[in-house]
Amino acid sequence: MHLWQLCHLAMVVPIADAYYESDDPEKVEKEWKIMRKTAERLKRNFNFLRKQKGKLSPWKMNIFCFLPLPFLANMLVVTFGSSFGDKFMYQHAMKAPDEMRELHKQFYAYMKKMKKCECKAKKVQ
Numbered sequence: 001m002h003l004w005q006l007c008h009l010a011m012v013v014p015i016a017d018a019y020y021e022s023d024d025p026e027k028v029e030k031e032w033k034i035m036r037k038t039a040e041r042l043k044r045n046f047n048f049l050r051k052q053k054g055k056l057s058p059w060k061m062n063i064f065c066f067l068p069l070p071f072l073a074n075m076l077v078v079t080f081g082s083s084f085g086d087k088f089m090y091q092h093a094m095k096a097p098d099e100m101r102e103l104h105k106q107f108y109a110y111m112k113k114m115k116k117c118e119c120k121a122k123k124v125q
Helices: 002-021 025-030 033-052 057-064 067-079 083-095 097-124
Strands: none
Touching: 002 025, 002 033, 002 057, 002 083, 002 097, 025 033, 025 067, 025 083, 033 057, 033 067, 033 097, 067 083, 083 097
16 A cells, blocks of 8 residues: 555656646646656656565556656646546646645655665665
């Protein structure tokens, strides 16, 4: 369950960040730089978790590790511009900005902590 929750955060935090960084959140899919940055963040988050935990949950989240950035960014453009994106991403991000910002803060603090633990562990070995 813990790994699934981390993977969920690895995905929803960059998605919410995209909306908050946009001047026009309803049309964020038209902002290529934000879509590219979101793709980079997703790839980084999932690669980090995969490296730290040895796997992702659910398994299909591995797609973020293997898709090329331009393809992933184009998929985000389509997803953000879809009715699914509106209903499940935009609406939630706009209704819960404080929650999403807190999740952002805690998730990236967790990643930072994990990086420090990894460095210390390598020095000891």
